[in-house]
Amino acid sequence: MIYEQARYTEGEDKHEPLLSEKDDTTINVGGDDSPLPDSLTRDELSLPALSEPEIARHYTRLSQMNWSIESGPYPLGSCTMKYNPKFTEDIAADPSAAIHPDRRAETAQGNLGMLYGLQEFLGTIGGMDAVTLQPPAGAAGEFTGILVAKAYHEAHGNDKSEVIIPASAHGTNFATAAMAGYEVVELPSAEDGRVDVDALEAAVSEDTAALMLTNPNTVGLFERDIVEIAEMVHDVGGLLYYDGANLNALLGRGRPGDMGFDIMHYNVHKTFATPHGGGGPGAGPVGVVEKLAPYLPSPQVEQTDNGFELFEPEQSIGKVHGFSGNWLVLIKAYAYIARLGDEGLLDASAKAVLNANYLASQIDLEVPYGPFHHEFAATAGDRDAADLAKRMLDFGVHPPTTKWPEMVPEAMLTEPTEIENQASLDDLAEAFNIAFGDSEDAIQQAPSRTTAKRIDQASAARNPRLSWHRLK
Amino acid sequence: MTNGHTDGSPFAPHTDEETAEMLDILGVEQEADLFDIPGDVAFDGKLGIDSRTEQEIRTELSRLFGRNDELVEFMGRGHYAHYVPSIVNHLSLRAEFLTSYTQYQPEITQGFLQVLFEYQSMLVELTGLPIANCSMYDAATSLAEASLLANRVRSTSGDTVLVPEQLRSGKRSVLENYVAGVDMQIETYAMDDGNASIEDIQSVVGDETVAIYAENPTLRGTIEESLSEIGAIAHENDALFILGSDLVALSLLQEPKSVGADVVVGEAGVLGLGSSYGMGLGIFATKEEFLRQVPGRLVGVSEDADDRRAYTLTLQTREQHIRKERATSNICTNQAWVALRTAIHTAWLGPDGLVSLAEDSVTNAASLASDIDEISGYRAPVHDRHHFREFVVRTDQPATAIASDLEAEGFAVHVVGEHELQVCITDVNVHAADELVAAFLEVRQ
Numbered sequence: 001m002i003y004e005q006a007r008y009t010e011g012e013d014k015h016e017p018l019l020s021e022k023d024d025t026t027i028n029v030g031g032d033d034s035p036l037p038d039s040l041t042r043d044e045l046s047l048p049a050l051s052e053p054e055i056a057r058h059y060t061r062l063s064q065m066n067w068s069i070e071s072g073p074y075p076l077g078s079c080t081m082k083y084n085p086k087f088t089e090d091i092a093a094d095p096s097a098a099i100h101p102d103r104r105a106e107t108a109q110g111n112l113g114m115l116y117g118l119q120e121f122l123g124t125i126g127g128m129d130a131v132t133l134q135p136p137a138g139a140a141g142e143f144t145g146i147l148v149a150k151a152y153h154e155a156h157g158n159d160k161s162e163v164i165i166p167a168s169a170h171g172t173n174f175a176t177a178a179m180a181g182y183e184v185v186e187l188p189s190a191e192d193g194r195v196d197v198d199a200l201e202a203a204v205s206e207d208t209a210a211l212m213l214t215n216p217n218t219v220g221l222f223e224r225d226i227v228e229i230a231e232m233v234h235d236v237g238g239l240l241y242y243d244g245a246n247l248n249a250l251l252g253r254g255r256p257g258d259m260g261f262d263i264m265h266y267n268v269h270k271t272f273a274t275p276h277g278g279g280g281p282g283a284g285p286v287g288v289v290e291k292l293a294p295y296l297p298s299p300q301v302e303q304t305d306n307g308f309e310l311f312e313p314e315q316s317i318g319k320v321h322g323f324s325g326n327w328l329v330l331i332k333a334y335a336y337i338a339r340l341g342d343e344g345l346l347d348a349s350a351k352a353v354l355n356a357n358y359l360a361s362q363i364d365l366e367v368p369y370g371p372f373h374h375e376f377a378a379t380a381g382d383r384d385a386a387d388l389a390k391r392m393l394d395f396g397v398h399p400p401t402t403k404w405p406e407m408v409p410e411a412m413l414t415e416p417t418e419i420e421n422q423a424s425l426d427d428l429a430e431a432f433n434i435a436f437g438d439s440e441d442a443i444q445q446a447p448s449r450t451t452a453k454r455i456d457q458a459s460a461a462r463n464p465r466l467s468w469h470r471l472k
Numbered sequence: 473m474t475n476g477h478t479d480g481s482p483f484a485p486h487t488d489e490e491t492a493e494m495l496d497i498l499g500v501e502q503e504a505d506l507f508d509i510p511g512d513v514a515f516d517g518k519l520g521i522d523s524r525t526e527q528e529i530r531t532e533l534s535r536l537f538g539r540n541d542e543l544v545e546f547m548g549r550g551h552y553a554h555y556v557p558s559i560v561n562h563l564s565l566r567a568e569f570l571t572s573y574t575q576y577q578p579e580i581t582q583g584f585l586q587v588l589f590e591y592q593s594m595l596v597e598l599t600g601l602p603i604a605n606c607s608m609y610d611a612a613t614s615l616a617e618a619s620l621l622a623n624r625v626r627s628t629s630g631d632t633v634l635v636p637e638q639l640r641s642g643k644r645s646v647l648e649n650y651v652a653g654v655d656m657q658i659e660t661y662a663m664d665d666g667n668a669s670i671e672d673i674q675s676v677v678g679d680e681t682v683a684i685y686a687e688n689p690t691l692r693g694t695i696e697e698s699l700s701e702i703g704a705i706a707h708e709n710d711a712l713f714i715l716g717s718d719l720v721a722l723s724l725l726q727e728p729k730s731v732g733a734d735v736v737v738g739e740a741g742v743l744g745l746g747s748s749y750g751m752g753l754g755i756f757a758t759k760e761e762f763l764r765q766v767p768g769r770l771v772g773v774s775e776d777a778d779d780r781r782a783y784t785l786t787l788q789t790r791e792q793h794i795r796k797e798r799a800t801s802n803i804c805t806n807q808a809w810v811a812l813r814t815a816i817h818t819a820w821l822g823p824d825g826l827v828s829l830a831e832d833s834v835t836n837a838a839s840l841a842s843d844i845d846e847i848s849g850y851r852a853p854v855h856d857r858h859h860f861r862e863f864v865v866r867t868d869q870p871a872t873a874i875a876s877d878l879e880a881e882g883f884a885v886h887v888v889g890e891h892e893l894q895v896c897i898t899d900v901n902v903h904a905a906d907e908l909v910a911a912f913l914e915v916r917q
Contacts, residue, residue, distance in 0.1 A: 005580060014781040015582065019590050019819055027823045029724060035834040036858055040695055042727040046597055049822035052559055059587070059816060063568035066583030070567035076576070083483050084571050087526045093561070096537035100547040101750030103884060107541035111749055114536055124519050136609040137805040139792070147649055175792035175802035179620075181653035184797045222508045250509075252517040259513045269805065273483065276573040277809025278584040279769065280607065281751070284805075298645075318645035322612030323551060323750020335533065340481055341523025347480030350503035354486075357506050358494045371508045393580050401576070404793075418484040422494055450579040453777035460774035460786040464763065466603055467596040468589070471773065471781075 001427050003072070003396035006064035007451045015451060016061045020468040025049035065451040066278075067398055073420055073428050075359075077375045077401040077413025078170065078218060080248050080270030085339065088274070088332035097331065101323040105310050112308035115324070116301045118285075118334045125337070125345070126247075126264050127257025128287025132296045134325040138245060141265030141284025142176040142212070144297060147317045148263060148288060149210045149239045150180055151295040155315055158237055160209035166195060168219065168405040170245060173212045182209060189407050193221050193369035200232055208238035215242065215259070216249050218405045218413070220356065220372030230260025239263060239292075244284075247271045248417065249353060249374035252346035262289045268333035275332070283329040349374070351418035355425060359416050362429035364436050368408055375415035377408040380436070383443075385410040388435040390454060391446035395431035543884040544904045545747070548862040548896030549691060550611065550640050550739070553747035554720065554829065555899045556813075557820050560744055564813045574769070574808075578784040579776070585783035588771045588808060591815040598722040599736040599757040600729025605768040607740075607807040608754025612643040614737035615685060615716060616650030617756065617767045617801055621735065622683035622712040623656050624765055624800075629710050630680030632657040636668055638691045656682075666694035666855030666864075670701050677709050687716040687738075688725055692894065693837065693862035694855050695725060703732025718742045719755070719814065721860055723823075724830035734759055743821070744813030746900075753810040764790060767801030769808075829899065833861040836897045836905070841865075843909045844895070849916045854892065862896035864888060869916070877915035883908055 008016045025048065030041035050058075067074070074081035097111055105112060119131040135141040146163065153160045163177035164185045177184050185203050190196035194217065204211075211233045215223045223229060233240050242256040242264035248271045250256075256264045268274050269282030276282070288296060297320050299310035340348060352374040360367050365378035378400075380388050389399030389412070400414035412432075416425060435443070447453065465471060486494075491503075500506060524532065545553070564570065568583065575581040588606040595604035608614040619633045633651065635644065637660040648658060657680070662672040668686050677684065684706040688696040696702075699715070706713040712734040717725065719740045728736045741753035758766060764787065772786035792799040821829060837859040841852040844865055853863035867874050871887045878885060883904075886894040897905060 009780070013779065016586065018586070018593075020593065025823055027827065029827055035831055035838070036695070036724070040697065040726060040858060041724055042730070045723055045823045045827060047594065047823040047826065048819055049824065050819060052820065055816065055819050056559060056563065058819075059563040060566070062583035062586055063563070063566040064583065065586075066568045066572055067577070067580040068568045069571040074573070076573065079573055081573060085483060085526075087530060089565060089570075091530055091533050094534060094537050096534070096540055096542075097749070098553075098747040099540055099543075099749060100545045100553070100747055100884065101551055102547055102549065102886060103540075103543075103545070104879075107543060107879065107884065110537040110540035113539060114533065121521060124521065127515070136613075136807075137803070139802040139804045140609065140613075143649075143802060170804075171791075171793040171796050171799070172802050172804050174796035175799040178797035178799075179650070179653050179802055181655070222510075224508065224510055226513060227510075250515075252519060253507060253515055254509045254513055255515050258515060267805075275570045275809070276805075277807075278569055278572045278581075278587070278812065279574040279808030280806040281609075281808075281810060282805040318649055319612070319642045320646060320649060321750075322610045322640065322642050322646060322752065325751070326609075327749035327751045329751075331533070335529050337521060338524050338529045338532070339526060341521045342517060342519050344481040344523050345519065345521070346517045347484055351481065351484040351486055351491075353506045354491065354494055354498075354503050357498050361498060371506070373507065389577065390579065393577060398580065399577060418481060421485040421487075422490045447579050451582045452579045452780065452782040455578050455776050455782045455784050456774050457784060457786070460772040460784050461789075464770075464787060465773040466589075466770055466786075467593040469593065469596055469602070 001396035003394060003449050005450045008061050018468050019048040019058060022054065023048040023050050072396050073416065073424050074398040075400050075414045075416045075428060077415045078245050080415060080417055082273040082417045083419040084273055084275040085336060088335040091335050092328045092331045109307050112301050114331060114334055116303055116308050118330055119301060121337045122266055122285055123287055126287045127255030128264060129290040130293035130296055131285055131287045132300065133285045133330055134297045134321050135284040135286055136321050136326045137280060137282045138265060138267040138284040139172040139176060140320055141286045142172055143179060144286045144320045145241055145263040145265055146176055146180040148292055148295045151315060151317050152292055153209055160207055162207045163209055164203050164211045168217060168407050169212060169214060170243060173243060193219050194223055195229055197225050197228060200229060204232050204236050206236055208233065208236050210239045210241045212241040212243060214246050216246050216373045219369045219377040219408060220375045221369055222373060226259045245270060246374065249349055251349040252342060253349055257289065262292060268329060272333040273336045274329045281326045281329050283326045348418045355416040355418060355420055359414065359425045359428055363432040365432060375413060377405065378412045378414060379408050380410035380412055383410060385412050387443045391435035391438055391443050392431045393447035394449045395434065397428050397431045543879065543882055544901055545884045546895045546897060546901055546908060547884055547886055549886055549894060551750055552742045552861065553898060553900045554742055556744060556746040556817060559820055560813050560816045563816050564809065569812055570809060575785055582783060585771050587812050587815060589783050591811040592771060594815060594818050595755060595757050598719065600727040601736060601757040602760050603763050603766060604757040605766055606771055607811045608756050608768055609807060610752030610754045611716065611737060611739040612646035614754035614756050615643060616647045618714045618735040618737050619647060619651055619683055621762060621765050623654055625762060626682040626711060630682050631655060632659055632680045633683045633685060634659050634661055634676060634681055635685045636661060636663060636687065638663050640691060666690060666692050666857050667696050668698065668702060670698050673702060673705055677705055681709050681711040683712040683714050685714040685716065689721055689860035692855065692864050693859045694857035695860050699726055699731035707732060720830050720833060723826040740814050741810055743817040745810060753807045753814055765800055766790065768803050768806060834858065836902055837861055837863055840895065840897050840905050844912050847913050847916060850912060861898060862894055865893045865895055867891050867893060874915055878911055881911040881914060883911055
């Protein structure tokens with residue numbers, strides 16, 4: 001497929017003008033008509049003063065200059081870019097649910113009931129005993145989980161200082177462990193792409209607070225030694241943390257709780273199809289085994305004879321979000337899970353894995369590690385993966401995640417998810433193959449059919465222009 | 473596949489024939505053969521979740537949400553509802569925005585990048601500070617990240633952040649969780665008739681202070697009158713001044729830059745989100761000198777191969793996917809779509825509309841407080857200050873009893889002390905202000 005993206009161009013030097021280039025009105029603030037003395041107000045404010053039709057046209061044009069799941073395939077590895085069912089938006093817009101977060105529990109039974117239901121769904125899906133819905137993103141879920149681990153160790157007098165993380169893990173894992181005050185011990189991969197059990201044996205010690213693991217891992221491989229790995233970590237008093245970024249591969253087929261994981265986060269914007277929103281909001285609920293439930297954030301929702309109630313877990317770590325997290329996102333996740341049910345969840349993982357394997361079989365690039373599940377890391381070999389990605393943009397597909405994980409040279413980490421059919425996978429494969437087969441010259445000219453041509457990243461960083469004030 | 477009940481996922485489009493063909497190409501008989509999960513950890517798929525139709529789920533959740541009591545809320549304390557114009561929903565729900573992700577390929581995502589660049593620019597205008605990121609989760613996590621930034625840039629001088637004793641407990645708890653990892657301390661300063669006590673700040677500030685945090689308006693709705701003094705005290709002690717506010721208040725109250733703020737945090741979701749059970753959008757703005765210490769994503773301007781202006785995520789070496797454990801924060805997924813909604817709402821209001829909304833927040837609060845004050849048995853506002861949106865009411869009778877009776881009359885307010893209620897008024901509940909006053913009168917006995 002050939003793709004020509006919308007491109008509104010004004011003059012030689014820019015596309016759709018900025019709001020501030022359409023209008024920039026400065027008004028005086030304060031003065032005689034102000035309800036406040038001038039000492040308590042600002043002096044003036046400059047913002048665009050535009051009519052509603054002008055604003056509608058501006059944002060519509062911007063939307064047309066943006067790629068999305070509904071535009072075409074969006075196979076970013078580890079991002080699980082699924083179709084976001086429309087009906088979930090209508091449910092989230094229910095005005096009855098739009099209430100203040102401090103409402104007394106007795107007057108908020110509807111919202112608490114939904115939260116309770118989602119806690120139950122997620123607990124079952126992950127094989128976990130208790131779930132908090134408060135973390136507003138996956139990284140916030142990681143942070144919550146590691147804080148729970150830390151609180152558990154402190155309560156048991158365990159002096160632990162290290163978190164072990166495979167070298168191929170998501171960057172957030174390392175940053176999270178450091179934020180929580182742990183030293184990071186990086187674990188090299190074995191030749192087969194999985195955890196090197198011998199290296200883990202050498203790395204675990206009485207200092208090990210936790211091992212953070214993604215399963216399947218970031219090249220799509222299931223950690224077959226997971227039971228042994230769990231034992232090794234548990235033997236030194238450590239906890240096993242599951243990064244839920246790749247949970248889509250396991251839906252209905254394997255539960256982290258059954259594999260020995262003690263803590264996990266769920267990325268509902270990945271696995272449970274809530275919209276990614278151009279970068280967020282997501283939600284990163286955290287599930288734990290029973291012995292860690294007393295440490296979960298406050299409040300939790302429980303069901304009693306009196307209906308749904310809020311309670312503070314006995315040794316709660318407190319809060320990780322000012323209120324109850326990303327409420328609107330949680331509603332959509334509940335609706336998606338209820339829509340799919342057991343059969344749908346099983347089918348989602350089946351088709352996600354089928355699609356990844358089929359796509360890999362249709363591309364000319366080598367995939368060094370297997371058997372993979374919902375995603376695979378192809379290698380661009382002696383080509384530059386980021387350059388190939390730019391060429392793919394011209395063919396009505398979004399390229400995969402590039403140059404990561406580093407264990408695969410010039411990696412193109414690809415996750416088509418279950419939402420693509422055979423025809424669109426063939427389109428994707430064609431884009432891969434054209435880019436891979438193209439001359440270096442053609443690659444360097446790409447992309448040519450997107451709104452912007454190749455963008456100079458270095459210039460943006462060298463001379464930071466981060467607001468329209470810098471362009472005047 | 474049907475639009476009703478289905479055995480599989482209604483969002484996996486494969487026909488049986490194409491599934492069979494794909495399996496055949498892969499040389500396997502069924503999808504299960506592609507999985508490499510050892511038997512001892514495999515799960516049988518029986519989760520016990522019944523699939524429901526779209527219509528059934530809409531009915532189920534509509535009924536469930538109907539169990540929330542229908543109350544007119546006069547509640548704030550960190551989460552505020554302003555009227556959200558229809559255009560915000562219609563434009564932000566365009567799938568090109570809603571179903572996209574972080575702009576890792578800027579050439580094909582110029583639209584959203586420009587949205588975020590414009591959002592950053594609005595924050596720069598409202599704060600007077602030159603750097604604003606394109607979102608944090610909420611006001612609480614923004615404050616926590618700002619404190620960590622202060623700790624990094626002032627690590628030689630100390631490890632303590634000073635916060636007002638009047639701080640939402642949830643916000644304080646988030647802050648405690650974030651700073652514990654770097655062994656930072658939190659100390660509080662007292663309030664004086666609702667506002668920060670300069671005297672007390674002077675007495676608790678010291679060499680170990682890396683930041684002083686103040687809010688304007690305060691948690692109890694008062695407008696601060698000594699922000700410049702707080703800024704000066706911070707700077708005399710080589711500490712940063714972190715100022716918490718919200719987007720509407722920023723349009724009217726003293727410009728953070730003019731009072732010496734080094735970082736501005738707070739809630740931007742007051743525009744664009746409406747009441748959403750606590751969901752938010754964290755503001756994060758700061759000075760140029762701290763640019764490389766900023767958490768989260770930044771959109772900058774560059775040029776494309778045709779020399780046209782182009783937008784791109786920039787300075788990513790601060791971030792977790794590059795810098796790993798040395799990143800400025802672990803944040804990845806953020807609140808970009810909320811920022812889109814906030815930007816559309818702000819653009820729709822324009823400067824006059826925004827300032828009017830803010831001025832109404834002052835006059836409506838004053839007027840409602842005055843009406844309640846006229847009823848014997850109440851005193852409002854408790855603090856002899858200017859107020860923004862909300863104020864505290866002193867009640868002769870126990871506050872919980874009054875609140876409970878108000879609830880029976882159809883109103884929800886905050887109980888903030890044994891004899892104190894807090895009342896918040898915005899454009900979404902102002903129509904019911906007279907009825908609330910009547911209810912206050914009614915429940916007095």
